[in-house]
Amino acid sequence: MPRKYLLLVLVALGVIVLDQWTKYLVVRELTTRFDDRPTLGERLSAMYGEPPPQGVYGLHYRPKRAIEILPEFFRLRYAENPGAAWGLFRTLPPNVRGPLFHVVSLAAVVFITWYFSKLSGKDPQERWALWGLPLVLGGAIGNYIDRIARAFVIDFLEAHWHDKVAWPSFNVADSAIVVGVGLLLVDAFVRKEVPKKDAPSAADARS
Structure with missing residues (x-):
């Protein structure tokens, strides 16, 4: 495997694992979803299976606490986002929102992979894109x-x-x-x- 693709796989996989692991911790520590599920298998099934109906505050998982990191500026608090980044399109009907996000997400993966394949992996100036x-x-x-898994994204970092x-x-x-x-x-x-270097002129070719 070329070195640049190894970088692509390792970095992307690292982000995915860290993202899902932190979401698992948030569901475990900040909601009641795992309270009656002692084993890891039961918890993963609850997290990645069909979510319960919306309840308190319009959330599928009932929150039980928040963690204040900087009381006046930053906290960890469970939140759900059925829309795109910053809650965009969350008011769209589910039968429209779901297919739209599937198409956009898959298109983004294809485009990023294609664009990455165009990089040589040898030019130092490409390091930002790599x-x-x-x-x-x-x-x-x-x-x-x-x-x-559940038609909504788990968020938990809250700056205020x-x-x-x-x-x-x-x-x-x-x-x-x-x-x-x-x-x-x-x-x-x-x-x-x-x-690109200019093609030689006719006069240069004759000389």
Whole structure:
């Protein structure tokens, strides 16, 4: 396997594993979903199986607590997002939202993989894209796993300002996508195409 594809697989897989592991911990620590399920198999079945109907606060999993990291700025609190990033399209009917996200997610995976295949893996200026694309790919797949399993994404990172202004909740997959897109923006400014040498003129050919 070429080294660049090894990087793609390892980074994307690392993001997926970290994303799903943190979501498991959040469901275990911040909701009651696993309270009557002592074994790992039962918990995974509950997390990736059909979710219960919406209950308290419109959530499928009942929250039991939040963890204050910086009381006036940042906390861990369970949240569900049936829409796209920052809750976009969450008001669409499920029969429209579901197929739309499936198509968009699969198209993103295909496009990222195709674009990554165009990189030589040898040009130092490609380093931003070589790291950015796998991060976006891993984040996209991490959230797509949530959508396939339960039709909503688990979020838990909540930044706020004294509870007066809050950034929409996000997760590890979202963070990887944001960092990856940032690296791709840097790549767009840093990497320049090498200009092709002008073809020799007729006068040069005769000389």
